Each structure stands twice: as C-alpha cells, then as structure tokens.
Amino acid sequence: MFLIFASQHNDNPMNYFSSDFKLGILGGGQLGKMLLSETRKFDIQTYVLDPSPEAPGRIACNYFEQGDLMDFETVYQFGKKVNLLTIEIENVNLDALQKLEDEGLPVYPSPSTLKMIQNKGEQKDFYVHQGIPTASHERFTHIEALKSALKNEVLEFPLIWKSARFGYDGNGVKVLRSMDDFIGLPQGECIAEEMIPFKMELAVIVARNVSGEIKTYPVVEMEFHPEANQVEYVICPARIPENIAQKARETALQVSQAFNHVGLLAVEMFLTNEDDILINEVAPRPHNSGHYSIEAGYTSQFENHIRAILNLPLGNTESKVAGIMVNLVGEEGFSGPVVYENIENILAIDGVTPHIYGKKETRPFRKMGHVTIVNEDLSKARKIAEEVKNTIRVVSR
Amino acid sequence: MFLIFASQHNDNPMNYFSSDFKLGILGGGQLGKMLLSETRKFDIQTYVLDPSPEAPGRIACNYFEQGDLMDFETVYQFGKKVNLLTIEIENVNLDALQKLEDEGLPVYPSPSTLKMIQNKGEQKDFYVHQGIPTASHERFTHIEALKSALKNEVLEFPLIWKSARFGYDGNGVKVLRSMDDFIGLPQGECIAEEMIPFKMELAVIVARNVSGEIKTYPVVEMEFHPEANQVEYVICPARIPENIAQKARETALQVSQAFNHVGLLAVEMFLTNEDDILINEVAPRPHNSGHYSIEAGYTSQFENHIRAILNLPLGNTESKVAGIMVNLVGEEGFSGPVVYENIENILAIDGVTPHIYGKKETRPFRKMGHVTIVNEDLSKARKIAEEVKNTIRVVSR
Numbered sequence: 001m002f003l004i005f006a007s008q009h010n011d012n013p014m015n016y017f018s019s020d021f022k023l024g025i026l027g028g029g030q031l032g033k034m035l036l037s038e039t040r041k042f043d044i045q046t047y048v049l050d051p052s053p054e055a056p057g058r059i060a061c062n063y064f065e066q067g068d069l070m071d072f073e074t075v076y077q078f079g080k081k082v083n084l085l086t087i088e089i090e091n092v093n094l095d096a097l098q099k100l101e102d103e104g105l106p107v108y109p110s111p112s113t114l115k116m117i118q119n120k121g122e123q124k125d126f127y128v129h130q131g132i133p134t135a136s137h138e139r140f141t142h143i144e145a146l147k148s149a150l151k152n153e154v155l156e157f158p159l160i161w162k163s164a165r166f167g168y169d170g171n172g173v174k175v176l177r178s179m180d181d182f183i184g185l186p187q188g189e190c191i192a193e194e195m196i197p198f199k200m201e202l203a204v205i206v207a208r209n210v211s212g213e214i215k216t217y218p219v220v221e222m223e224f225h226p227e228a229n230q231v232e233y234v235i236c237p238a239r240i241p242e243n244i245a246q247k248a249r250e251t252a253l254q255v256s257q258a259f260n261h262v263g264l265l266a267v268e269m270f271l272t273n274e275d276d277i278l279i280n281e282v283a284p285r286p287h288n289s290g291h292y293s294i295e296a297g298y299t300s301q302f303e304n305h306i307r308a309i310l311n312l313p314l315g316n317t318e319s320k321v322a323g324i325m326v327n328l329v330g331e332e333g334f335s336g337p338v339v340y341e342n343i344e345n346i347l348a349i350d351g352v353t354p355h356i357y358g359k360k361e362t363r364p365f366r367k368m369g370h371v372t373i374v375n376e377d378l379s380k381a382r383k384i385a386e387e388v389k390n391t392i393r394v395v396s397r
Numbered sequence: 398m399f400l401i402f403a404s405q406h407n408d409n410p411m412n413y414f415s416s417d418f419k420l421g422i423l424g425g426g427q428l429g430k431m432l433l434s435e436t437r438k439f440d441i442q443t444y445v446l447d448p449s450p451e452a453p454g455r456i457a458c459n460y461f462e463q464g465d466l467m468d469f470e471t472v473y474q475f476g477k478k479v480n481l482l483t484i485e486i487e488n489v490n491l492d493a494l495q496k497l498e499d500e501g502l503p504v505y506p507s508p509s510t511l512k513m514i515q516n517k518g519e520q521k522d523f524y525v526h527q528g529i530p531t532a533s534h535e536r537f538t539h540i541e542a543l544k545s546a547l548k549n550e551v552l553e554f555p556l557i558w559k560s561a562r563f564g565y566d567g568n569g570v571k572v573l574r575s576m577d578d579f580i581g582l583p584q585g586e587c588i589a590e591e592m593i594p595f596k597m598e599l600a601v602i603v604a605r606n607v608s609g610e611i612k613t614y615p616v617v618e619m620e621f622h623p624e625a626n627q628v629e630y631v632i633c634p635a636r637i638p639e640n641i642a643q644k645a646r647e648t649a650l651q652v653s654q655a656f657n658h659v660g661l662l663a664v665e666m667f668l669t670n671e672d673d674i675l676i677n678e679v680a681p682r683p684h685n686s687g688h689y690s691i692e693a694g695y696t697s698q699f700e701n702h703i704r705a706i707l708n709l710p711l712g713n714t715e716s717k718v719a720g721i722m723v724n725l726v727g728e729e730g731f732s733g734p735v736v737y738e739n740i741e742n743i744l745a746i747d748g749v750t751p752h753i754y755g756k757k758e759t760r761p762f763r764k765m766g767h768v769t770i771v772n773e774d775l776s777k778a779r780k781i782a783e784e785v786k787n788t789i790r791v792v793s794r
Contacts (some may be wrong), residue, residue, distance in 0.1 A: 017737045017753045037434055040457055043755035060437055060457040298748055298771065313745035320717040320771070340414045348710035351695055356414045358440035374695065374717070 016310055018043045023310075024082030025049070026069055027089035028057025030357040030367070031286045031302075034294070035088060036060040038303045044310075049078045056358040057088075072096045079105055086263060086309050088285055090118055091166060108210070108262040108309040109284040116259075117284055121164045121191050127279055130258040133251065134279045135270075136194045139164075143187050150179070155192055164189035196278065198270035201231075202238055203289040204252035206265045207304040210311035214256060216249040217301065217317045220289050233385050234325040235378070236292045244275060251277045259284075264305045266290060288327070288370075295353050295372045296323025321351075322378035324385040328354070328369035328394050330362035336396035338362040340369075346388045351375050354392070361396075368394050413707055415440045420707075421479030422446070423466055424486035425454025427754040427764070428683045428699075431691070432485060433457040435700045441707075446475045453755040454485075469493045476502055483660060483706050485682055487515055488563060505607070505659040505706040506681040513656075514681055518561045518588050524676055527655040530648065531676045532667075533591045536561075540584050547576070552589055561586035593675065595667035598628075599635055600686040601649035603662045604701040607708035611653060613646040614698065614714045617686050630782050631722040633689045634775070641672060648674045656681075661702045663687065685724070685767075692750050692769045693720025718748075719775035721782040725751070725766035725791050727759035733793035735759040737766075743785045748772050751789070758793075765791050 015021065023039065025032050028050030039046045040060055048061040051068055058064045063081075067074040069089065075096035079085050084106045085097070097111040116122045121139040128134065138155065140146040149155045163172035163186060174181065175195065201222040208214040221238030222231045238245065252267040259265065259282075266287030268280040290301035299307075299315025307314055330338070337360060346352050356369045371388050375381035412418065420436065422429050425447030436443045437457055445458040448465055455461045460478075464471040466486065472493035476482050481503045482494070494508040513519045518536040525531065535552065537543040546552045560569035560583060571578065572592065598619040605611040618635030619628045635642065649664040656662065656679075663684030665677040687698035696704075696712025704711050727735070734757060743749050753766045768785050772778035 015736060017740060017751075018735050018755055018757055033437070036457075037437065040430070040434065040755075041750075041752055043453075043753040056440075059459060060433075062456060299750075303750075307744065312741055315744070315750075316747040338415050339412060343414060344709055347704065347712070350713040353438075353696075353700075353712075354414075355438055356440040358415055358437075360415055376717075 016042065016044050016312075019045075021045060021084075022047055022062075022082040023306075024079060024085040025057070025061070026075065026078075026085065026087045026092045028052070028055035028061070028064065029088060030056050030355075030369075031088035032057030033060070033357060034291075034300075034302045034355075035286065035305065038300065038306050041303075042306070044306070047078070047082050049075070054360060059358075069093065076100060079107075084108070084309065086285075086305070087114070090114060090284065094118070106210075106309075109265075110260075110262065113259050113261055113284060117282060119164050119189075120162050120281065121189065123281065124191060124193075126258070127255075130254075132255055132258060132279055133277060135160075135196050137191045139189075139191050141189050143182070143185060143190055146190060146192055147179070147182065149192070158195050160193040160195055161185065162191050162193060164191060196270065196272055198272050198278070200238070200240070200271040201268065201280070202240070202248050202271055202277075203234075203266060203268045203287070204248055205287060205290045205293075205301055205317075206252050206256035206261070206267060207301075207308050207314050207317065208256050208261050208263070208265070209308040209314055210262050213314050214253060215304075215314045215317045216252050217290060217293060217297070218319060219245045219248045220292070222289070232326070232389065233382070234289050234292060235382065236296060236319060236323045237378070239378070240271065244271065244277075248277050251279065255279060255282060263308050264290070264301055288325075291355070291370050292323030292325045292372055292374075293317075293319070294355075295351075295374045296321050321374045321376050322381050324373045324378075324381045326371045326373070326385055326389050327367060328356075328371060328392065330364050330366040330368055330394050332364045334394070334396040335363050336361060338368060339395050339397050341393040341395050342391045345391050346371065349373075349384055349387065351381070352384065352388060362394050413439065413441050413709075416442075418442060418481075419444055419459075419479040420703075421476060421482040422454070422458070423472065423475075423482065423484040423489045425449070425452035425458070425461065426485060427453050427752075427766075428485035429454030430457070430754060431688075431697075431699045431752075432683065432702065435697065435703050438700075439703070441703070444475070444479050446472070451757060456755075466490065473497060476504075481505070481706065483682075483702070484511070487511060487681065491515070503607075503706075506662075507657075507659070510656050510658055510681060514679060516561050516586075517559050517678065518586065520678065521588060521590075523655070524652075527651075529652055529655060529676055530674060532557075532593050534588045536586075536588050538586050540579070540582055540587055543587060543589055544576070544579065546589070555592050557590040557592055558582065559588050559590060561588060593667065593669055595669050595675070597635070597637065597668040598665065598677070599637070599645050599668055599674075600631075600663060600665045600684070601645055602684060602687045602690075602698055602714075603649050603653035603658070603664060604698075604705050604711050604714065605653050605658055605660070605662070606705040606711055607659050610711050611650060612701075612711045612714045613649055614687060614690060614694070615716060616642045616645045617689070619686070629723070629786065630779070631686050631689060632775070632779065633693060633716060633720045636775070637668065641668065641674075645674050648676065652676060652679060660705050661687070661698055685722075688752070688767050689720030689722045689769055689771075690714075690716070691752075692748075692771045693718050718771045718773050719778050721770045721775075721778045723768045723770070723782055723786050724764060725753075725768060725789065727761050727763040727765055727791050729761045731791070731793040732760050733758060735765060736792055736794050738790040738792050739788050742788050743768065746770075746781055746784065748778070749781065749785060759791050 033056040079100040430453040476497040
C-alpha cells in the first residue's frame with residue numbers, strides 16, 4: 001500500500017523544464033547550435049564541450065567548456081558535471097563515455113553503439129548479421145592487404161574503398177578502378193565495398209526514445225549536381241513512389257531497432273536500379289539530411305532528438321509543407337572573414353530561410369550554413385532552391 | 398562617374414551576418430528571448446539590457462547587461478555600445494532613446510512613436526486626427542476630473558476607465574458602472590472611453606521595414622473564457638468572414654503607416670455588433686497574439702521584426718497551417734520554484750509545442766510560457782487546445 005501511495009505522488013518523473021537538470025552535449029558545432037535552439041525553447045539547462053573557443057554552440061548554452069573531445073580525462077570530467085550526456089559528433093573519447101555509463105550516467109547514444117558505428121567494418125558486419133540489406137564488403141586491417149587481394153584476383157576492380165574510421169562528408173571514400181587510384185590513400189584499416197549501380201541516394205531519420213517509442217521522418221532524396229558529383233539539394237519528400245518510400249522507412253526502422261538506438265539515427269541508403277533499398281551508413285545524431293524539418297516539419301529533428309534522449313513522447317515527424325535544403329559552403333578561392341553575398345536577395349523570396357552557423361572564417365567548401373526552402377508545391381520549391389543556389393555566395397571580405 | 402562606381406562596389410550594404418554589427422535589445426523577457434532565437438539563426442550579434450539577473454533573454458545573447466530600463470544614463474550608455482537599438486518592452490527611458498537617435502543611432506521603433514504610444518490619451522487623439530476608427534474618448538489629467546465630469550453629467554456610466562500610462566495585460570483598464578467602482582483606482586492621468594458592445598476581439602500584426610515595405614499577418618481572434626473574462630485562446634485565422642478579415646488587415650495597415658512605424662506593430666481591435674472595426678490599442682513590438690507564427694507561419698513574427706528593423710526584405714506572413722496559442726500562467730495558490738505538471742502528456746499530442754520562458758519562480762497568473770497547437774484543421778486544433786489547457790498545470794514544488 002505504501003509503495004503505491006509513494007508512486008502516485010511521484011508525479012514529476014520528467015522535470016527537465018526550468019529545473020536543475022543538466023544536459024551535456026559533446027560538440028558545439030552547427031548541430032549543437034541547432035540543438036540549443038530547442039533546449040532554449042524548453043528552458044533545459046545545457047553544458048557544451050568543444051575544442052574551439054569560437055564554437056557556434058558556445059552561445060545559448062548555460063555553460064561552455066573548451067576542451068579536447070578525444071581526451072579521456074576532459075570528457076570524463078565534463079560528464080561528471082551533467083545528469084545526461086549526448087553527442088553532436090561521433091568522434092569523441094569512447095572509453096570515457098563507457099566509464100561514465102558504467103558509473104550510472106545515462107549516455108545516448110550508448111557508447112557501445114557509437115563504437116560499432118565508428119568502425120565502418122564493424123558497422124557493415126553488423127548489418128550482415130542482422131539481415132539488413134547492404135552492399136557486400138570485405139574488411140582489411142591495412143591497405144596493403146586490400147592491394148594483395150586485388151593482385152591475387154580475390155577481388156576485382158572497380159570497388160569502393162572506405163576508411164574504417166573517421167570518414168566525414170565524403171572524405172574517407174573513394175572509387176578504385178585501377179592500382180593507380182591507391183595513390184594518396186591512408187594506410188589504415190579499411191573496407192572494400194561492391195560497386196552497385198543505384199538510381200538515387202535516400203535518407204531516413206529515425207527517432208527512438210528510451211522507452212522504445214519509435215518514429216521515422218519522411219524519406220528525403222539527395223539530388224546530385226549532374227557533373228560535380230556533389231549533393232546539391234536535400235529534397236523532402238523524395239520523388240519516389242509511395243511503396244518504395246514505405247520500404248525505405250521500414251528498413252530504417254529495422255536498423256534503429258537492431259542498434260537498440262536511443263536518440264536520432266540518420267540512415268543513408270541507396271535505391272538500386274532494381275528498386276532495392278541498400279543501407280549505406282548511419283549517423284547516430286541529428287543530420288544534414290534532416291535540417292529541412294526545422295521549417296517544414298511539425299517537429300524538427302533537433303526537438304525530437306531532445307525528446308528521445310529525455311524519454312519524452314516523440315513529436316509528429318511528418319511535414320507541414322515540402323522542404324528543400326541547400327548547403328552554404330565556402331566558395332573556392334576565398335579564405336578569411338566571411339561575407340554572405342546577396343543574402344538580402346534570397347530573403348526577398350517567399351519561404352526561404354537562411355541558417356548562418358556563425359563560423360567567422362570561410363574556406364573553400366567549408367560548411368558555413370544552409371538555406372531551407374519551403375513551399376506547398378515541391379516542384380516550385382525545387383525551382384526556388386536553384387535560384388537560391390545561383391544567387392547567394394559565401395565569400396570573404 | 399566615380400560615385401556610381403563606388404556605389405556599384407558597395408555590394409555589402411547589409412552585412413549583419415557573422416559580422417561585427419551589434420544589435421541592442423532593451424528588455425530580456427520572453428519576447429527578447431524569442432527574438433534571440435532568430436538572431437542566433439542568422440548569427441547576428443546581440444546586446445541585451447534587462448533589470449533582472451535571471452532574465453530569460455540573458456542566455457543566447459552575445460552580451461548581457463543588468464540595468465534599469467527607465468534610467469537615462471544606463472540606457473544611454475548601453476545604446477552607445479551598439480549599432481542599432483530596438484525594444485521588447487515599451488516602458489524604457491525615452492529621453493535616452495531620443496538623445497541616441499539625435500546622435501545618429503538608428504532606433505526602431507522611433508522614440509517619438511514610443512512616446513505617443515506610451516500615453517493612451519495621446520494614442521487615442523492620434524487615431525482621431527488620422528481618421529482611424531476607434532471608440533470615442535475623453536482625456537483627464539487626474540481621476541478627480543473624471544469624477545467631476547460624471548457628477549456634472551457631462552459623461553454617463555457605464556464607461557471604460559484606462560490609465561494613460563503603464564497599463565499592461567489588463568492592468569490599468571476597468572469598466573465603471575457607478576461611483577463605487579472608483580475605489581482603488583490610481584489618481585493619475587486617464588481616459589474615459591465609450592463602452593461599445595462588440596462581438597469579438599481581433600488583432601493584426603503589421604511588419605514594416607525601414608524602406609517602407611509592409612505586410613500584415615493574418616487576423617487572429619482572442620477567444621475569452623465564457624465566465625472568467627480572460628483570454629483563453631489566440632486563434633489563427635480568426636473565425637470571421639473573408640471580407641471582415643480584409644477590412645481588419647487594411648485598418649491595421651493604415652495604423653502602421655500613420656505611425657510611419659518600423660518593426661512590428663501589433664494592432665488590437667474590436668469587431669462591433671455592426672461588423673465595424675474599431676482600434677483598441679497597439680503594441681510597437683512582437684506580441685503575444687503573434688506567438689502562434691513560430692510554428693504556424695512561414696516567417697515568425699520575431700524573424701520579421703529583425704528583418705524589418707535591419708531593413709531586410711520581409712518574410713511571408715501567411716500561415717502553413719492553422720495555429721492556436723494558449724498562455725501558460727501560474728496557477729492560483731502556488732508561489733515558488735516552478736513545475737510544469739503533465740507537460741509530458743501534452744507533448745504526446747501531435748502538433749503541440751510548449752515554450753517555457755525560463756522564469757524560475759511561479760506566482761498566480763504570472764506568464765510562464767505558452768503552448769502552440771498547429772493542425773491543418775482549425776476546429777481540430779481548437780479541440781486539442783482545450784485538452785492542452787485542461788491538462789498542463791503550472792504549479793510549484
């Protein structure tokens with residue numbers, strides 16, 4: 001009787017709002033910055049650790065600490081200051097996270113998931129063991145072993161080389177067509193992946209909270225520049241038939257559940273010429289492919305990440321309107337204090353919202369911000385996105 | 398020739414983004430806090446002045462100063478630190494603002510507009526002179542003069558007494574039906590307004606930038622509690638015929654243009670039983686009646702305030718979906734550290750977004766936050782809003 005009585009009076013199990021509860025975020029880049037927009041909305045106290053004194057996420061947190069995310073002691077001591085820890089970047093000291101979790105601190109995503117995802121070989125093995133469709137692969141502890149396999153005709157060109165660790169934004173991935181393509185590649189652990197022709201790259205973000213409530217965002221499509229082989233537009237919803245969208249969302253759900261993942265999981269996939277879905281890789285955090293949701297979605301990916309790790313009910317992942325995202329990257333030939341040329345021209349277009357990350361210096365191809373274009377009509381949004389891309393320029397003074 | 402050449406090369410006239418430009422905001426309450434969400438998005442440097450060391454707008458600005466907004470020297474010295482000054486509250490030292498403007502600092506809204514709006518007698522006179530429809534009124538320098546007018550039958554009960562200065566959220570307004578109703582009223586300058594029966598209270602927010610570009614937000618409706626005579630829901634769009642909505646928006650445009658206003662102007666109005674629009678009063682800043690636009694609008698009122706004062710093109714003021722706002726006020730009988738009881742229950746409903754302002758202590762009727770409900774169907778949103786209102790409770794531990 002007493003226990004029931006006590007439980008009835010425990011009516012604030014989730015008192016995160018304007019309270020003493022402290023959420024720690026490892027990393028204060030643009031993803032951290034956009035997470036902080038949601039923690040401010042809910043008035044949740046946040047502590048941010050980032051190596052840069054000019055990190056975009058320095059402002060709008062309650063406490064900022066400059067420190068090395070790969071240093072055990074720095075991450076461990078930071079973790080001791082907070083009630084729950086999350087990440088906005090995968091490359092953090094996992095031993096510290098593991099020790100914090102062992103000592104009882106909730107850490108989402110879990111260090112064991114992060115460890116598996118950090119190594120692309122392990123990640124691929126995991127998909128195979130779980131029966132999740134993915135291109136076939138071979139693991140090599142050293143690049144020389146891959147060379148030998150090709151020389152001995154155990155493997156054949158062409159194939160895709162991927163560094164097992166620390167790949168980022170297309171770094172650490174290369175198509176190999178002959179021995180000459182090995183020039184300049186790093187020596188370390190890698191995988192060789194079968195090259196499967198595909199007609200589209202898709203992504204689905206899955207939100208899953210501590211209790212296991214799970215929702216998928218709509219399928220987005222990465223549209224590539226016809227020549228430069230660079231993603232130009234992230235388009236939501238993807239221009240694919242409903243049955244394929246359904247299959248993509250189901251496959252993404254399967255991946256999140258297989259990882260027993262808590263928080264957001266961005267699942268990147270290929271749609272093959274035969275309309276099969278193959279998992280490419282995942283990111284266990286808010287992701288570039290979900291930025292459109294700030295303006296287009298009922299609940300932004302950032303809000304749902306916060307809801308998921310705090311075990312709050314997830315928000316509606318569907319969209320109010322169509323959304324397209326264009327990355328703002330530093331133009332070639334410009335390095336120095338950034339200027340967003342013609343930003344006033346794109347602001348004059350209905351449904352256009354620039355996000356400026358707050359990096360003071362531009363460099364060629366550095367991600368400086370993004371622009372979201374929303375419209376009730378996806379094809380109109382697509383036209384406007386092209387206009388935006390052709391108008392704004394990230395240059396230096 | 399040289400001048401034309403120079404002008405062609407001045408291609409960054411509006412370099413506010415990740416630059417040294419500093420925007421000053423007088424006041425760091427919830428309106429300031431929500432403005433900062435937009436300045437972070439655009440990475441515009443902000444300086445905030447507020448008397449409270451725990452102001453909601455303390456976090457997410459670049460520089461916070463604690464100080465008295467009514468003190469000449471404090472406001473003047475703060476203004477010298479910034480490149481452009483705006484307000485989130487009307488009650489600030491106007492002499493300091495005037496001196497800053499005279500010395501060349503852009504101040505929006507202008508001190509002269511603020512001065513007129515601060516005095517309800519002057520504000521009402523202005524409407525009369527401008528031919529803007531409003532209930533008829535008489536001005537009195539002292540409450541005794543109003544009493545005499547009633548005793549001498551120059552005026553008749555019932556009428557509406559309004560304090561000329563510092564009215565706020567229903568304070569400073571009272572219906573007088575007999576001499577007994579004078580008990581407890583302050584002595585100072587006031588107006589007596591004709592009591593005109595009306596069927597609805599409406600509001601329209603107008604955004605106008607420095608160049609004179611002007612846009613109105615959709616008409617919102619204030620729905621009152623049937624007994625308590627307190628606004629319960631702000632509903633967008635108002636449930637009125639299109640021709641009346643059109644008339645309300647046109648009247649609001651007329652008011653903004655009459656003031657030559659820069660920034661947001663929230664225009665509160667009555668819809669009479671004869672379907673006439675009468676201006677009640679205005680607020681020269683973001684306003685409670687526009688909070689719904691964060692989730693429902695293409696451009697939130699806060700973003701458009703920033704755009705307007707920086708002379709950027711205005712964003713689309715129309716809505717993606719219907720929106721309803723419910724204020725979160727402290728429950729009677731509770732004072733102390735705040736707890737948002739059952740917030741997890743309302744988060745479980747699709748399209749529901751709580752905004753927690755970050756005030757640590759609740760008091761009866763203190764504005765602690767608001768909740769926005771969005772839905773494609775306004776009547777569904779209205780039902781959910783009622784559920785939200787009946788579920789969440791702002792109490793103390």
